[in-house]
Amino acid sequence: MKYWLFKSEPDSWSWERQKAKGKAGQQWDGVRNYQARNNMGAMEIGDLGFFYHSNQGLDVVGIVEVCALAHHDTTTDDPRWVCVDIRAVRDVPKPVTLNDIKANPKLADMVLVNNSRLSVQPVSAAEWKEVCSMGGIDPAP
DNA sequence: GCCAACGTTGGC
DNA sequence: GCCAACGTTGGC
Numbered sequence: 001m002k003y004w005l006f007k008s009e010p011d012s013w014s015w016e017r018q019k020a021k022g023k024a025g026q027q028w029d030g031v032r033n034y035q036a037r038n039n040m041g042a043m044e045i046g047d048l049g050f051f052y053h054s055n056q057g058l059d060v061v062g063i064v065e066v067c068a069l070a071h072h073d074t075t076t077d078d079p080r081w082v083c084v085d086i087r088a089v090r091d092v093p094k095p096v097t098l099n100d101i102k103a104n105p106k107l108a109d110m111v112l113v114n115n116s117r118l119s120v121q122p123v124s125a126a127e128w129k130e131v132c133s134m135g136g137i138d139p140a141p
Numbered sequence: 142g143c144c145a146a147c148g149t150t151g152g153c
Numbered sequence: 154g155c156c157a158a159c160g161t162t163g164g165c
Contacts, residue, residue: 009163033148054163098164117147117162 004049025087036120093136
């Protein structure tokens with residue numbers, strides 16, 4: 001089981017819209033960055049991820065689950081780009097803001113803090129637990 | 142709206 | 154294969 005973080009601007013794809021997709025999930029398309037793509041390639045069914053709102057909100061608002069392995073991104077003809085499908089699992093009761101994360105020394109190594117431009121990033125098990133508890137979730141949904 | 146950081150492109 | 158120029162992301 002691995003953990004991830006998915007970033008999205010609420011203007012283009014919000015947590016509300018993700019939740020509206022329900023169990024069917026949604027392909028995480030539009031990624032045109034090799035690192036982010038490689039991360040998706042490493043995902044397995046059942047991996048969990050944080051859903052983070054960038055630009056507006058700047059907080060972790062939900063938990064998602066990978067429900068389809070990496071496959072071709074149908075929004076482009078370029079075969080280089082793939083994406084996974086994710087589905088909403090639950091809300092984060094107390095959204096964890098970027099400021100909260102930056103203020104927590106245990107999270108100083110999070111990619112979110114150190115490489116803010118990477119839109120799909122790995123999260124360590126320790127970081128996962130910490131952010132969950134900050135968000136009011138007993139880790140292991 | 143601005144700007145810093147980063148990634149990508151393309152000329153050499 | 155290097156590096157300058159450019160484009161994009163995302164926090165502030």
